[in-house]
Amino acid sequence: MNGKLVAGGIVVLATVFGIGLYYSTVYAHYEPLDASLESSRITVTTFEGLEEDLLAEALTGIDGSSSPIKYRACFETPLSLAMMTETFVPYDKPAPLIAPNWFECFDAKAIGADLEAGKAVAFMGAENFTYGIDRVIAVYPDGRGYAWNQINSCGEAVFDGDPAPVGCPPAPEGN
Numbered sequence: 001m002n003g004k005l006v007a008g009g010i011v012v013l014a015t016v017f018g019i020g021l022y023y024s025t026v027y028a029h030y031e032p033l034d035a036s037l038e039s040s041r042i043t044v045t046t047f048e049g050l051e052e053d054l055l056a057e058a059l060t061g062i063d064g065s066s067s068p069i070k071y072r073a074c075f076e077t078p079l080s081l082a083m084m085t086e087t088f089v090p091y092d093k094p095a096p097l098i099a100p101n102w103f104e105c106f107d108a109k110a111i112g113a114d115l116e117a118g119k120a121v122a123f124m125g126a127e128n129f130t131y132g133i134d135r136v137i138a139v140y141p142d143g144r145g146y147a148w149n150q151i152n153s154c155g156e157a158v159f160d161g162d163p164a165p166v167g168c169p170p171a172p173e174g175n
Contacts, residue, residue: 032062033060044089044125045127046089047087051126056076068149072146077143078143081121081141084121085121089124094122096138119141120140131154133150134149154169
């Protein structure tokens with residue numbers, strides 16, 4: 001009888017811990033973006049190296065303070081894709097990161113497939129806005145747009161404990 005009680009207690013404790021871990025991972029560390037804040041602006045880098053605000057409407061997004069790569073945003077822009085490709089720097093290796101299921105407007109798999117198929121174009125939002133992290137913008141011809149934060153080659157190396165590759169800014173102290 002005592003063995004069943006102990007085993008049952010372990011199962012209940014593991015279940016409670018598992019539910020808490022799931023909630024913490026999927027819900028607790030995300031907050032909705034406040035579109036009125038400066039940090040919620042969608043910026044894009046021009047060929048001259050300047051960051052410009054992108055005309056973004058119907059912005060909805062999420063972010064989290066526990067990691068710089070939790071940011072995801074969906075928006076619409078009236079700018080033409082032709083104008084954008086002539087003005088803004090393309091992003092070489094866009095890899096949209098999976099968003100929580102409850103953030104329904106951002107489908108990373110579909111965005112990634114469309115980028116590979118040429119149905120959407122990715123642009124550099126802000127390079128190294130936090131060391132080793134780029135903000136990437138993807139836009140469709142119909143004006144739908146998506147943004148996410150992605151680890152760049154500088155971040156990959158430094159976060160793995162290797163020296164920064166040539167051309168990277170100096171790593172901040174402590175990395």
